[in-house]
Amino acid sequence: MALRTAGSVLVVFLWSVAVVLGQDGWRVKYTTQSICALKGSTVEMSCSYTYPSGYTVTTTFWFTKIVNLRDDPDYKGRVTYRSDTTNGHTLKITDLRESDSAEYKFKFITDQTGGKYSGDPGVTLSFTDLQVKVTTTWWSTTLTCSTTCTLTGNPTYIWYRNSKIVQENSSPSYTVDLKTEDSFYCAVKGINSPAVCECD
Incomplete structure (x- = not known):
């Protein structure tokens, strides 16, 4: 025998029960904390965030190893971000590789000193x-x-x-x-x- x-390429859309992280009005809400996906597939992970009044968000990004994924050569041409008007953000990774197995976190920075926040723990992506x-x-x-x-x-x-x-x-x-x-x-x-x- x-x-x-x-x-085959599997697109994973995640809209599960939210996980809320944060304090004193600073929050990141992930749609899931773990993803298992196949080599070559496309995955999406989403979150939304909140912050106290009086701040203006100037920068948002997803990262691993403290590096913005858009600036990481290992993800060149495979990463896209999408946002909406309600502070929702989605990270999309295509052509999944074994090296992509990692914990992904979302960070936002405001216009005031010390006004930044990272959602921790993030989303764990496992390769199989x-x-x-x-x-x-x-x-x-x-x-x-x-x-x-x-x-x-x-x-x-x-x-x-x-x-x-x-x-x-x-x-x-x-x-x-x-x-x-x-x-x-x-x-x-x-x-x-x-x-x-x-x-x-």
Whole structure:
């Protein structure tokens, strides 16, 4: 039996229960504190912020390692910011890489000395690959598309048998006859063509 896995580009939109951080009117509210995503996927993390009256916000940015992601060469061409009129901010990272695994924080700076705030802790982004786990009994074999962390966004798993879709739903498992020489492919339903990831 030939087994292969393939991870497709997965866009993760996060609008979960908010996490509020801050004191004395200074706050950053993240939509989630953890994301698990596949290589090559696109992720979005969002937050909103508040601050005491009498201040004017002059600068806002997301960062890791104290560096504004827009200025970090490791993220060049892969990072975009989006904001709205209610102090909501979204960070979008495309073409996810293993090195992107980190804690992402949002910071805003005002026009007054000492008038700045960082939301801490931030959003932890974890990288994972798809793997196939094989469970065999005397009458059948169950293939399970697994990851090292739980993928964010309730993804849809797709199974291919000899390049043809045989199962397309939310289940990461597929049961086959024990004796078969067919090839099987596991993927996550996404936007672009599957990324390469093989196992024997």
